[in-house]
Amino acid sequence: MASNKRRRASYVAALAAAGALLLSACGGGSTEGEDIGASGEFPTSGSGVVNVYNWTDYIDPEELKRFTAETGIEVILDTYDSNETLLAKLQSGATGYDVIVPSDYMVEQMIELNLLQNIGVSSFPNGGNIKDNLMDVYWDPGRNYTAPWNYGTTGIACNFAAEPECANIKSWKDYFTAGLDKMDSLKDQVEVVSAALRATGVGPDDLCTTDKAKYIAAEELLAGFKPAVIESDGGIERVTAGTSNVRHAWNGSTHRMTEENPDVQFIYPSEGLNLWADNLAVPVGAPNLDNAKIFINWMMDAKAAGAQSNFSGYDNGIKGSDAFMNESLKTDPAVVVPADKQALISPLPNCDEEARELYTQVFTTWTTGQ
Amino acid sequence: MTAVTTPPKKQAQRGQPGQSSPKLAYLPILFLAFAIGIPLLIIVVYSFLEKPSQGTGVKWVFTLENYKALFIQEKLDGTTVLDTRYIKVLWTSFYYSIITTVVTLVLSIPVAMWIATRDARKRNLLVALVTLPFWISILIRTYGMRQIIADEGPIGKFLGLFDISFSILYTPTATILGLIYVFLPFMILPIYASAERFDFRLAEAAYDLGAKRMTVVRRVILPSIRPGVISGIALVFIPALGSFLQSDMLGGGKTNMVANVIANNFGQARNWPFGSALAVLLIVLTLLFVLIMQGAAKKRGDKVELV
Amino acid sequence: MSHSQTASRKRGKLVNLRNFPGFNPTAWFVLFFLYSPLLYVVIYSFNSSRIGAVWESFSVKWYGKVFENTDIQRALKNSLQVGFVATVLSTILAVMAALGLLRMQRAGKAVAMALIGAPLIIAEIVLAVGTLGLFIAVGVPLGKVGLIVAHTAFCIPFALLPIRARLSQLDMAPFEAASDLGANEREILRRITLPLLAPAIFAGALLAFAISIDDFITSFFVAGPGATTLPVYIFGMIRSTVTPEVNAISTLLLLFSGSVLIGSYLIQRKRR
Numbered sequence: 034m035a036s037n038k039r040r041r042a043s044y045v046a047a048l049a050a051a052g053a054l055l056l057s058a059c060g061g062g063s064t065e066g067e068d069i070g071a072s073g074e075f076p077t078s079g080s081g082v083v084n085v086y087n088w089t090d091y092i093d094p095e096e097l098k099r100f101t102a103e104t105g106i107e108v109i110l111d112t113y114d115s116n117e118t119l120l121a122k123l124q125s126g127a128t129g130y131d132v133i134v135p136s137d138y139m140v141e142q143m144i145e146l147n148l149l150q151n152i153g154v155s156s157f158p159n160g161g162n163i164k165d166n167l168m169d170v171y172w173d174p175g176r177n178y179t180a181p182w183n184y185g186t187t188g189i190a191c192n193f194a195a196e197p198e199c200a201n202i203k204s205w206k207d208y209f210t211a212g213l214d215k216m217d218s219l220k221d222q223v224e225v226v227s228a229a230l231r232a233t234g235v236g237p238d239d240l241c242t243t244d245k246a247k248y249i250a251a252e253e254l255l256a257g258f259k260p261a262v263i264e265s266d267g268g269i270e271r272v273t274a275g276t277s278n279v280r281h282a283w284n285g286s287t288h289r290m291t292e293e294n295p296d297v298q299f300i301y302p303s304e305g306l307n308l309w310a311d312n313l314a315v316p317v318g319a320p321n322l323d324n325a326k327i328f329i330n331w332m333m334d335a336k337a338a339g340a341q342s343n344f345s346g347y348d349n350g351i352k353g354s355d356a357f358m359n360e361s362l363k364t365d366p367a368v369v370v371p372a373d374k375q376a377l378i379s380p381l382p383n384c385d386e387e388a389r390e391l392y393t394q395v396f397t398t399w400t401t402g403q
Numbered sequence: 404m405t406a407v408t409t410p411p412k413k414q415a416q417r418g419q420p421g422q423s424s425p426k427l428a429y430l431p432i433l434f435l436a437f438a439i440g441i442p443l444l445i446i447v448v449y450s451f452l453e454k455p456s457q458g459t460g461v462k463w464v465f466t467l468e469n470y471k472a473l474f475i476q477e478k479l480d481g482t483t484v485l486d487t488r489y490i491k492v493l494w495t496s497f498y499y500s501i502i503t504t505v506v507t508l509v510l511s512i513p514v515a516m517w518i519a520t521r522d523a524r525k526r527n528l529l530v531a532l533v534t535l536p537f538w539i540s541i542l543i544r545t546y547g548m549r550q551i552i553a554d555e556g557p558i559g560k561f562l563g564l565f566d567i568s569f570s571i572l573y574t575p576t577a578t579i580l581g582l583i584y585v586f587l588p589f590m591i592l593p594i595y596a597s598a599e600r601f602d603f604r605l606a607e608a609a610y611d612l613g614a615k616r617m618t619v620v621r622r623v624i625l626p627s628i629r630p631g632v633i634s635g636i637a638l639v640f641i642p643a644l645g646s647f648l649q650s651d652m653l654g655g656g657k658t659n660m661v662a663n664v665i666a667n668n669f670g671q672a673r674n675w676p677f678g679s680a681l682a683v684l685l686i687v688l689t690l691l692f693v694l695i696m697q698g699a700a701k702k703r704g705d706k707v708e709l710v
Numbered sequence: 711m712s713h714s715q716t717a718s719r720k721r722g723k724l725v726n727l728r729n730f731p732g733f734n735p736t737a738w739f740v741l742f743f744l745y746s747p748l749l750y751v752v753i754y755s756f757n758s759s760r761i762g763a764v765w766e767s768f769s770v771k772w773y774g775k776v777f778e779n780t781d782i783q784r785a786l787k788n789s790l791q792v793g794f795v796a797t798v799l800s801t802i803l804a805v806m807a808a809l810g811l812l813r814m815q816r817a818g819k820a821v822a823m824a825l826i827g828a829p830l831i832i833a834e835i836v837l838a839v840g841t842l843g844l845f846i847a848v849g850v851p852l853g854k855v856g857l858i859v860a861h862t863a864f865c866i867p868f869a870l871l872p873i874r875a876r877l878s879q880l881d882m883a884p885f886e887a888a889s890d891l892g893a894n895e896r897e898i899l900r901r902i903t904l905p906l907l908a909p910a911i912f913a914g915a916l917l918a919f920a921i922s923i924d925d926f927i928t929s930f931f932v933a934g935p936g937a938t939t940l941p942v943y944i945f946g947m948i949r950s951t952v953t954p955e956v957n958a959i960s961t962l963l964l965l966f967s968g969s970v971l972i973g974s975y976l977i978q979r980k981r982r
Contacts, residue, residue, distance in 0.1 A: 428810025442840025645833020
């Protein structure tokens with residue numbers, strides 16, 4: 034626990050200004066990656082395929098086409114809806130994936146379980162493009178196993194025109210107790226349970242508590258929360274189509290909703306919200322290791338990372354990528370955390386096994402109690 | 404599939420196409436024992452094992468905890484209470500399946516009778532129309548249903564003209580509607596098969612003898628389509644009980660039918676032993692249902708055989 | 711309108727039964743109910759709007775997207791490969807089972823029937839996770855091979871249905887004649903049994919293929935990387951945001967199912 038906390042603290046320090054990253058990095062210009070092969074051992078040419086296992090609707094298909102055109106490697110994409118689903122699939126013997134996209138805390142778990150390969154990311158040709166504050170992260174100090182992908186926050190998306198109550202949703206507590214029609218929830222135990230813990234008065238530094246009383250309070254709050262939909266996937270579609278009006282949502286997906294319908298806005302809950310950082314990693318047993326490295330290196334290029342951000346709506350961990358980002362992305366308060374909201378942000382809790390088990394229990398009780 | 408037939412006349416064993424030796428069946432049986440038998444055995448074994456600390460998979464330690472956990476919950480405050488959540492999940496599955504069966508039955512009898520009383524050419528066309536959905540992906544049919552009943556779909560838009568609000572997607576109603584939609588042909592076809600064989604002169608004879616219309620239906624027509632009805636009930640109820648897609652796609656991803664809870668335990672929730680215990684319970688309840696159906700059919704003198 | 715013999719004989723009473731109150735509207739309602747979602751899918755596959763429920767204008771652009779989409783093509787290829795191999799294997803095994811079972815002792819037959827009937831009675835999710843357990847235990851990597859094994863297993867009972875039905879209706883005379891004339895088992899099988907069973911075997915294979923192509927749950931659990939089948943891929947699409955494209959694939963699949971059905975109907979009619 035102690036070491037956990039310490040590591041978390043340094044991560045908080047590193048990302049304290051996360052929201053301002055985009056703005057501060059402006060003017061850095063593009064640092065085009067060196068050609069593949071510039072560094073001695075790095076695989077030079079590709080052929081065949083790379084099996085990518087990513088979150089649903091999280092990678093730009095046009096960029097994948099460009100990757101194939103430039104490298105000759107075909108991308109086979111498969112998708113999942115949560116870190117836990119990814120872990121379950123890997124643990125049940127799906128050994129054919131070359132690149133996966135776990136979040137921070139999951140990377141640490143996977144390294145502990147010997148599921149990831151040390152591929153020396155920081156020494157990749159594009160390794161120098163990693164933003165400084167995403168270099169020495171707690172889950173992979175010095176970036177050996179993982180390359181930074183997108184990062185963002187998890188708050189509430191609300192359609193202020195369709196649901197007048199949106200104006201009154203200021204906190205997680207408001208969200209969980211709103212009792213509106215057309216409410217929508219993520220299906221993600223870490224996000225849902227940590228939000229419920231925050232709503233019942235648990236501070237951001239205590240989200241991995243093993244004090245059962247706190248989980249009981251969260252469980253009681255959740256018992257009254259009966260959204261119409263519990264699904265991590267498809268939220269953008271539901272909210273823009275008007276099937277859902279209030280959703281526990283990632284900031285990038287909310288950005289995409291706002292693009293479709295300006296009435297949808299991102300709410301920063303007053304109890305604070307999670308900052309997560311996703312990563313590209315190579316699982317043990319990957320059949321196309323060289324292609325995986327080429328893929329990861331290619332994605333660490335500023336242009337690719339910028340285009341990817343334009344698609345997904347999140348900021349990313351690559352220097353200079355902002356030069357390739359849309360203006361609407363760089364000015365959306367959902368993506369660029371406003372100064373007065375910075376203090377609300379804390380990293381996704383990275384809990385030990387005991388607390389994880391409590392999370393699972395609360396989450397299962399909630400979902401099966403629907 | 405439980406097919407109900409009236410027992411055929413005993414045939415002579417000699418000179419059957421089955422001159423071929425029973426050895427021919429060994430390979431398929433062996434294969435099925437491997438690909439069907441062992442997986443079922445594995446589920447039973449898993450259900451008595453512990454969950455490993457990392458979630459996925461099993462730890463080879465015998466336990467009855469998984470079965471206990473189906474009915475008794477150890478709450479976070481240390482107390483143990485009777486856990487109604489999984490009983491409720493099972494009940495929900497039964498309840499949805501029963502409604503589905505009843506509604507499809509009520510709709511199918513008139514439809515099957517109606518088709519059976521059309522003239523031959525029209526009848527073939529109608530049967531083809533009812534059969535066609537069999538060949539269309541259940542996923543796509545469920546997806547079509549989802550678009551139809553969406554708030555902003557055609558029904559919602561039409562009712563909107565009269566200021567009637569329509570919002571059933573992601574409710575139990577939507578799931579049940581999806582089940583009815585998907586399984587309806589499974590009820591119509593076996594009933595039609597029985598109705599087609601029905602000699603309508605019997606009904607006429609009954610009329611001629613002065614029976615009232617409802618009496619004819621009750622005493623002459625219904626008994627003669629009974630085998631089809633029993634087949635239909637089995638063909639609808641059993642798959643509905645284990646259905647996954649309808650509650651997933653139309654019910655809002657809330658794990659409210661037993662198949663969804665099992666799937667979740669083998670996916671995100673990563674508790675294989677508990678998922679297995681639930682699966683064993685589902686198998687037992689399904690077999691119980693089959694036995695009851697067989698018993699009921701036997702009493703009436705119909706022969707029910709599996710496959 | 712041509713009436714059947716019975717109908718013309720006692721027209722008055724039968725009209726009464728034919729027009730049983732409520733039957734007619736119920737039947738039309740049910741047909742409408744069965745087809746309106748499919749019709750909606752077909753119509754909206756030509757909608758240019760990205761938002762599913764809003765009609766914008768006629769367009770075939772989503773079909774263009776489907777034909778450009780290499781993931782869909784790969785998933786289709788996987789589905790067809792797995793479906794084809796599983797159909798061939800399950801049909802062969804089903805024929806063997808059907809013939810062998812005829813002469814099998816009671817106890818053996820009971821075990822065999824239980825195994826064959828299991829996929830029809832036991833919820834697919836249970837077999838799917840059990841199969842996952844099996845593959846882990848035996849060390850079969852998640853992928854096409856595993857998929858084929860699993861699909862073959864649950865296709866056997868479907869392939870068997872029409873074959874067994876046909877076997878029970880066969881006229882025994884040719885067999886008796888053949889064995890009287892001294893033909894051995896193999897000759898009878900090759901020259902009489904199989905030709906007589908051919909239409910049923912064809913029907914069984916068709917059924918098996920349809921079941922395999924349509925399968926979602928088992929494929930979802932045991933299809934590993936690179937073995938994603940079309941239903942699993944479409945399910946993923948439906949979960950994310952690309953709605954109209956799904957309508958376009960669905961329409962193509964409807965067209966495919968329809969033409970397979972009509973084709974098989976024509977083949978069977980020719981044979982008769």
